[in-house]
Amino acid sequence: EDIAARIDWSVFFQAWELKGYFPQILSDPVAGKEAAKLYEDAQVLLKQIIGRKLLKANAGIGFFPANTAGDDDVEVYTDETRSQIRTVIHTLRQQSEKSQDRPNMALADFIAPKESGVPDYIGCFALTTGIGVDELAHEYEKKHDDYSSIMTKALADRLAEAFAERIHERVRKEYWGYAADENLTNEELIKEKYRGIRPAPGYPACPDHSEKFTLFQNLLKETADIGMSLTENCAMIPASSVSGYYFSHPQSGYFGIGKIGRD
Secondary structure, X not given: OOOHHHOOHHHHHHHOOOOOOOOHHHHOOOOHHHHHHHHHHHHHHHHHHHHOOOOEEEEEEEEEEEEEEOOOXXXXXXXXOOXXXXXXXXXXXXXXXXXXXXXXXXXXXXXXXXXXXXXXXXXXXXXXXXXXXXXXXXXXXXXXXXXXXXXXXXXXHHHHHHHHHHHHHHHHHHHOOOOXXXXXXXXXXXXXXXXXXXOOOOEOOEOOOOHXXXXXXXXXXXXXXXXXXXXXXXXXXXXXXXXXXXXXXXXXXXXXXXXOOOO
């Protein structure tokens, strides 16, 4: 119920190929009628999922001493002495030519360099709202109710993103606590008005999916306890899952790596 309050319904409608922003889309002269019916059906199923506890949400988070070493690598240490390296997160740097006032970015830029003497940190997370999705969808399929099966998966995906939003909010205000006084509306959260980012391996700022192995096997070894795993090609199981990093730097922001050389 807490997670559902953070759902971005605009993206939900996009998954059904209905373009528009919520709640305006409900009164849209073209898509409004279908959108309103879809939203009503989603609310009915969501109420059942919450009331009957048909899906389960689990998350694992961690925070580690870290500093940048070299240009693009983030060294993650075993403890506060920073004398032993737990693992290294490899980030990629933009290589396209830019104007002088626009640097070529890498996620490592948002962690203090080792030589600076600043004791910095990095966070990471893995979470899912997909436990029970396959079983519930299969129940609908056995009844030849493909619509409810698809709706179940669509809601589970939105709940996963909403869970990521809610956990990140608690990270900023409680667990890491670097923005304890934050007080944002759901609309402001959706527009990412907060400090810090949570980029995910496989997405534009860190497009290398293989970094998930470092995330799951070296940083969040306990992910097996929350019912998540990786395939050999780095797909997350269950499907309605999200994983990534937490950066707290005040100037951290999202960007795309773009085209890079084979090196």
